[in-house]
Amino acid sequence: MKKITNYLNKLLLVGVVHAQEINIEPPAGWGNLANITVPNVVATIIKLILIVAAIIAFVFLVFGGIKWITSGGDKEGTQAAQKTLTAALIGLLIVFAAWAIMTLLNTFFNIDILGNLEVPSIPIGE
Secondary structure (H helix, E strand, O other), rough: OOOHHHHHHHHHHHHHHHOOOOOOOOOOOHHHHOOOOOHHHHHHHHHHHHHHHHHHHHHHHHHHHHHHHHHOOOOOHHHHHHHHHHHHHHHHHHHHHHHHHHHHHHHHHHHOOOOOOOOOOOOOOO
């Protein structure tokens, strides 16, 4: 019985971990990264989505215009180009309406969805 108790004591003592306080800080020159918060990340993601959606809608607008020009008077080609242009304009309208709603919420109710994002400066060569 004593051997089993000694064995269990050794087994349990092996698992003891002494925790210590670790202070993790960003490297020198990366101090702005310490100010990253969840609202800033969400605001950045929303901004990126709006920018990408506007760029995609603009590309489709140009693509629809090119389709219309190259349709050569073909009725089906012209209708397809008109559908592309209509979809692109609706997409742009939705993107700008979303931006306008967020700006109005910030102006009238002081709800800052887009946040005040500061891009961290990264020193080069340090």
